[in-house]
Amino acid sequence: MYYLEIDLENCDGCGICVAVCPRNASFDIMTRGGKGFTTQKAYIGVKGGSSSVLGEHIDSEYCGECVLNCPQQAIRLIASPVGETTRTIMLVEELQAEEITLDKQELQIDFDQFNLKRADGLKDALAQLRDRYKNRQVRQALSRGKLDRAEKLLKGK
Amino acid sequence: MSIEFVTEVSADKILLKNKGAKQPRVLTIATELCIGCGVCAKICPVNAITVGPLGSVERKTIDVPKIEVDVQKCVLCAMCAPVCQFHAITFTLNGQSIFDLPGYPSLDGRVLIDPEKVAAIQDTESFTSCLEVCPRDLIQLTTKDGKNQLVVDESRCFWCKKCEVSCPEGVITVEKAFVGELSLNLDRCDGKCGVCIEVCPVDAFRFPDKQQPWELREKLDYDETYCVFCGACQLACAAGAITVKVKEIRMKNQDESVSWGKTWKKSLAKLLDGNSP
Numbered sequence: 001m002y003y004l005e006i007d008l009e010n011c012d013g014c015g016i017c018v019a020v021c022p023r024n025a026s027f028d029i030m031t032r033g034g035k036g037f038t039t040q041k042a043y044i045g046v047k048g049g050s051s052s053v054l055g056e057h058i059d060s061e062y063c064g065e066c067v068l069n070c071p072q073q074a075i076r077l078i079a080s081p082v083g084e085t086t087r088t089i090m091l092v093e094e095l096q097a098e099e100i101t102l103d104k105q106e107l108q109i110d111f112d113q114f115n116l117k118r119a120d121g122l123k124d125a126l127a128q129l130r131d132r133y134k135n136r137q138v139r140q141a142l143s144r145g146k147l148d149r150a151e152k153l154l155k156g157k
Numbered sequence: 158m159s160i161e162f163v164t165e166v167s168a169d170k171i172l173l174k175n176k177g178a179k180q181p182r183v184l185t186i187a188t189e190l191c192i193g194c195g196v197c198a199k200i201c202p203v204n205a206i207t208v209g210p211l212g213s214v215e216r217k218t219i220d221v222p223k224i225e226v227d228v229q230k231c232v233l234c235a236m237c238a239p240v241c242q243f244h245a246i247t248f249t250l251n252g253q254s255i256f257d258l259p260g261y262p263s264l265d266g267r268v269l270i271d272p273e274k275v276a277a278i279q280d281t282e283s284f285t286s287c288l289e290v291c292p293r294d295l296i297q298l299t300t301k302d303g304k305n306q307l308v309v310d311e312s313r314c315f316w317c318k319k320c321e322v323s324c325p326e327g328v329i330t331v332e333k334a335f336v337g338e339l340s341l342n343l344d345r346c347d348g349k350c351g352v353c354i355e356v357c358p359v360d361a362f363r364f365p366d367k368q369q370p371w372e373l374r375e376k377l378d379y380d381e382t383y384c385v386f387c388g389a390c391q392l393a394c395a396a397g398a399i400t401v402k403v404k405e406i407r408m409k410n411q412d413e414s415v416s417w418g419k420t421w422k423k424s425l426a427k428l429l430d431g432n433s434p
Contacts, residue, residue: 002209002210002213002219002221016303020349020350020393021395022346022347022349022350022352022396025345025396026345026346026347026395026396026398043247043395058191059207059208059392060195060208060210060211060392060393061207061210061212061393061394061395061397062212062213062219062395063210063212063213063216063350063393063395064209064210064212064213064215064216064218065350065395066218066354067218068216068218076215076218076343077210077218077219078219079209079221092373096339107315116343136175146296151321
């Protein structure tokens with residue numbers, strides 16, 4: 001998963017990103033001349049004095065035009081571990097359902113702050129979790145609700 | 158002994174292994190050879206492969222590999238390796254490449270060289286453009302018993318046809334592994350971002366030249382001659398202006414008698430036009 005991060009402190013709201021974005025141009029011919037966007041479909045637009053991403057999430061189509069053309073270098077493309085994050089939270093919920101205590105609250109807080117900055121704390125937590133349940137078979141047994149088998153596997157180690 | 162799936166990432170490749178298994182399987186992705194066309198992602202039965210932001214990777218605005226494999230999902234089935242035109246994915250089973258094993262298909266692109274015609278041409282200078290044109294520098298000219306010989310390293314060739322066009326007539330014939338069709342929707346293209354030009358492994362796209370300074374130039378021009386129908390441009394285009402339709406994928410060593418033969422056939426059909434995402 002990737003997303004654009006816009007540094008609101010540095011963004012001038014000049015609208016260059018709106019004009020250069022080929023995704024905008026494909027939806028709305030007005031943005032091609034730098035006239036801003038007129039439809040709701042625009043991917044990136046200036047709202048309230050600074051740029052923001054308006055469109056839906058895209059997968060592999062990030063071209064880098066706005067990142068390269070921003071005069072303030074306020075836009076960055078960031079790889080997010082969000083895939084891993086959601087997976088972790090699912091795993092934590094599964095484990096909690098089986099009454100295995102884990103610091104879920106801590107994880108949840110980090111996840112909430114995720115949109116503001118990369119959650120390094122979350123990464124650590126994930127690593128810890130992985131360490132604890134290294135064994136793929138244990139994870140599978142847990143996810144299928146086979147507690148006895150998981151216990152056996154853990155004790156056998 | 159437990160089996161553990163691990164990844165090892167180094168500067169030029171990504172490795173996936175099943176550590177501790179009786180039958181060691183290793184998936185290797187050479188990041189430099191990878192174009193990011195996403196054929197592997199389409200054929201993967203467990204959706205473990207995701208394609209990154211191709212244009213941004215090419216322009217170095219983000220430092221990630223073009224494709225990523227999720228260790229949690231990958232089952233090391235080896236379906237991605239045979240469909241990779243660019244030879245970026247290799248797979249070994251017990252230390253042996255799957256292309257040497259029976260039952261595993263591989264792409265059937267061909268480079269046919271006519272040795273008699275090569276020998277008939279005495280002037281080595283007529284081969285200059287022919288040797289330089291290969292995007293991976295795989296063509297070499299040697300002399301044997303006073304006769305000219307062309308050697309093509311087919312292990313890394315992706316059958317783009319550039320040599321066929323640039324070499325003296327009839328010397329090289331290339332049969333592509335992927336057959337298809339490329340189409341543009343210029344209403345969506347903004348005619349200036351140029352991601353497709355940067356992403357394309359064979360330079361099939363270009364911005365047309367202006368004849369007169371006051372003329373408006375066409376937004377984008379393309380040439381299907383060299384296109385290998387990988388679909389990287391379609392994935393990279395933010396405007397959704399490019400469509401690549403694959404009509405046929407030529408495979409050899411397709412063995413339907415092995416237990417996974419039928420699944421293979423179905424999965425390949427999934428890649429063809431109409432069903433591709």
